[in-house]
Amino acid sequence: MQRTIDWDNGEIVIVDQCSLPHTHRILRLRTVEELVAAIQRLAVRGAPALGAAGALGTALAARLPDATEESVRAAADRLARARPTAVNLSWGVRQALAVLPDGADAVLARARNLLDADERVNRLASGHAAEEVLRRCPRRPLGLLTHCNSGRLATVAWGTALGVVWHLAEAEAVGEVLVDETRPLLQGARLTAWELAEAGIAYRVLPDGAAATAMAQGMVDCVLVGADRIAANGDVVNKVGTYGLALAAAAHEVPFLVVAPTSTVDTSLPDGTAIEIEQRSPEEVTRFAGEPVAPEGAAAFNPAFDLTPARLVTAVITEHGVRTPAPSC
Numbered sequence: 001m002q003r004t005i006d007w008d009n010g011e012i013v014i015v016d017q018c019s020l021p022h023t024h025r026i027l028r029l030r031t032v033e034e035l036v037a038a039i040q041r042l043a044v045r046g047a048p049a050l051g052a053a054g055a056l057g058t059a060l061a062a063r064l065p066d067a068t069e070e071s072v073r074a075a076a077d078r079l080a081r082a083r084p085t086a087v088n089l090s091w092g093v094r095q096a097l098a099v100l101p102d103g104a105d106a107v108l109a110r111a112r113n114l115l116d117a118d119e120r121v122n123r124l125a126s127g128h129a130a131e132e133v134l135r136r137c138p139r140r141p142l143g144l145l146t147h148c149n150s151g152r153l154a155t156v157a158w159g160t161a162l163g164v165v166w167h168l169a170e171a172e173a174v175g176e177v178l179v180d181e182t183r184p185l186l187q188g189a190r191l192t193a194w195e196l197a198e199a200g201i202a203y204r205v206l207p208d209g210a211a212a213t214a215m216a217q218g219m220v221d222c223v224l225v226g227a228d229r230i231a232a233n234g235d236v237v238n239k240v241g242t243y244g245l246a247l248a249a250a251a252h253e254v255p256f257l258v259v260a261p262t263s264t265v266d267t268s269l270p271d272g273t274a275i276e277i278e279q280r281s282p283e284e285v286t287r288f289a290g291e292p293v294a295p296e297g298a299a300a301f302n303p304a305f306d307l308t309p310a311r312l313v314t315a316v317i318t319e320h321g322v323r324t325p326a327p328s329c
């Protein structure tokens with residue numbers, strides 16, 4: 001399976017997620033500045049993939065011929081702050097920095113180990129989640145609903161919540177996947193739909209606002225989402241719109257499952273209220289595909305993520321298994 005992010009010949013190689021689904025382009029990133037820019041324009045995105053980016057970027061800085069401890073730590077700091085919400089980014093940076101005293105080769109080796117572990121851990125977590133779906137949802141075939149993109153593009157390989165769909169499809173249990181388009185940057189319509197089409201799994205894209213209606217009409221057996229940060233009490237921060245989905249799922253008694261590696265769990269936070277929510281440019285909302293759709297000068301509220309309280313989460317599922325309603329990993 002091709003990796004979304006990898007190391008090749010002294011460079012970081014990523015699938016350019018800004019150009020999908022129309023063009024499958026590979027980008028080679030040679031400096032930390034190029035990587036930070038790629039993270040900020042979401043060419044590489046999704047919490048686990050950001051963890052890998054943090055570790056590989058630290059290796060890039062450590063391998064510069066004139067690298068000093070100070071220069072590597074400064075680059076690592078710029079990387080960790082490139083996006084504030086997904087805890088995996090600073091976690092990946094920290095993992096790599098921990099072996100800096102052992103030299104640049106050790107930093108790269110640590111980063112590469114982290115990439116190998118990502119696929120293993122996400123396959124495990126999504127496998128546990130697939131068993132949970134089969135246990136909780138008796139109807140066959142299953143109608144599943146997901147938000148944003150939590151597939152292989154959001155990870156090094158395989159995926160988290162969308163990884164559950166891969167397992168369930170292998171068990172021939174999937175009827176269709178409803179894919180929230182995921183306004184405003186359309187990670188669902190552009191990326192999740194592309195992954196499902198590639199895998200040959202039936203799907204339909206729906207406006208985010210139609211998800212509650214899909215539940216009311218009995219089309220959804222289970223909601224599956226990933227996470228950018230999970231607090232110790234099980235509060236979940238994920239792509240904006242997740243909170244509304246959780247409210248609708250609770251109202252319709254549809255299981256709402258969150259699937260993530262433990263690197264997404266931030267045990268330093270007792271609950272989610274202190275998690276910094278990235279605010280993005282108003283133009284992402286007031287324009288569509290670059291064209292203005294709101295009156296000139298319109299203001300916008302554009303948080304990239306929202307907070308779903310633990311009470312609305314049926315289970316958080318990691319590589320260690322199912323925690324209901326919340327982890328304290």
Ligand SMILES: CSC[C@@H](O)[C@@H](O)C(=O)COP(=O)(O)O
Pocket residue numbers: 042045046047048086147148149150151154155159160161187225226227228238239240304
């Ligand atoms: C396994 S991905 C989990 C989350 O990172 C994902 O759902 C999400 O919200 C990504 O947001 P993005 O802004 O596209 O990086």
